[in-house]
Amino acid sequence: MELLSSSFEERAEKRQKEIEVCLAGEQLRQRLHNAKQIRNLVVNRFTYPCSLVAKDVVTWLIKFKEAPDRETAINIMQKFMEHNIIHHVCDQHSTFKDAKLLYRFRNDDGTLLPTTETRIMNRSQQIYEMMTSKEDSILKVREEGSKRYRRTFLGSQMLDWLTKHFVVPGRLDGETLCRGMLEQGIIQPVNGHYHFSDSDRVYQFRINFRRRRKLIEVLDESNPWLEPMQESPDSPFCLRKLGAELPQCGFVCASDPNPEPPPLPKRPSTMGSEFCYSLYSPPKPVASLPSVLKKPVTLEELLAPGAPYIRKTLSIDADALGWGFIARGTGPCHIQAVDARSPAAAAGVKIRQFILSVNEINCLELEYCVIHKLIVSGPQKLILEVLEPID
Structure with missing residues (x-):
């Protein structure tokens, strides 16, 4: 049983790392859109929508202190390529090069294929957003033994919440969803027993979807996301939270001292x-x-x-x-x-x-x-x- 739990935990931790890279990539994509680094580019009279110039993005990463040098910036972008988050616009290069080559986020051009893992991640993120946006959130700080755990909930409490808000049709469907979240490393039991049950057992969201990621974290082969330093679920730099409050083209990077959001674009319509x-x-x-x-x-x-x-x-x-x-x-x-x-x-x-x-x-x-x-x-x-x- 202990060997089984250990193997389960290793798989969940590996999947958690993959999700953190995906979240870091999505936050970078939004910031690059806001900074106009992603735009429609014309090369040889052919338009490449929502594309970025590799050399310019490397410079941007250094300017905003996401990477100390060009080599590190290239390694960060290469990590996103290895996780199938970005790709060369013509798929002629399998590596990210510090050159005037065009790349694109798969989330921008519709080439990101949906999988069971991405569906569970997206549903988990939506559930987390719903929970943290309510004043009577079931996510609490709890003490177990000598440790304090953030973003915790009871198994039965989670199923009550999922059925009450019609996220799932019944408790059995909720258990299936929560088991999937546990297998993906999104939630975890605080006592180390790796299974989900409709009980008073305490579980925790091990992923804080609202936390702003430092891009250099994606190069860390250990797991820097288990208990991030000075983590706040309501960080003012939370991209998901700000997404509903700021123009996408006007997101302000923390290191920008003089933010000036550009005017909102208009769709060619009377509305x-x-x-x-x-x-x-x-x-x-x-x-x-x-x-x-x-x-x-x-x-x-x-x-x-x-x-x-x-x-x-x-x-x-x-x-x-x-x-x-x-x-x-x-x-x-x-x-x-x-x-x-x-x-x-x-x-x-x-x-x-x-x-x-x-x-x-x-x-x-x-x-x-x-x-x-x-x-x-x-x-x-x-x-x-x-x-x-x-x-």
Whole structure:
């Protein structure tokens, strides 16, 4: 049994390292977008969307003290290539070179293939964001023996929370999800017994999704993420937290003494930048837009047998300005407006549709501002499940 637990722990720690590299890569991607290091580049009359120049990024990493020298900066970017986070735009180079070559993040060009591991990571991140955004969060600091553990919860408490917020349909589904999170090194039991159970056993999020990563950490072959020094779950440099409050193109690096966010871009539409589910602006107050619903609809009416609604699953890939739609409501939420030229419109999003789930997270009882946080903290590819009224 001890050998089995040791092997399980080793696999979980290895997977945790991989997730930390992915999170560091995603934070770097957002910062490079904000710094305009990622942009549409033209070479020999051919446009390469959302690309970066390797030599310029190496210089940028040194300028903002993410690497002490060019060799270290190259090694950091090479680590992201080895983890399939970035690649050469034509896949002609398998290594990252300090030259005027173009590379791209796979999360920008849609070549990041979804796997069971990435789905569990994305769901875990969304759950963590939901939990930490609530004042009555179940994540607590607890003492076990002589040690203090942050971000802890009870097994039964987690399943209560998952079912209460419709993240999973039942407790057995919740146990399956939590076992997957444990196997991926996202959560861990504080007592070292490596299995998840519906009990009063104490578990901990071993990954703080809100922590800002130092890029040089990805080169550390040990595990620098187990208990980071001076870690704060509400760090002012938390990219996921700031993502819903600042323009993506205006993220301020900690070492920038004079931040000057550029003006917000506008989609070529009469509705301009009004759409809250963009990469740039937070949701506006409900009162700013009169409801498009013909009459209020309750959750019971929406889910009643024979209700006049069709269930649809829509896949929306964000463009440079976001997804291009607005949702409103306090649960259930509905689609309030759709930009006719946006990815949302192309995917089939329509006004008066009701939102069932966002990236497999049940949203029927969530307010629109919580749904907004789920969307902007998730991947560029949005999976939206809706109920469309039958006219």
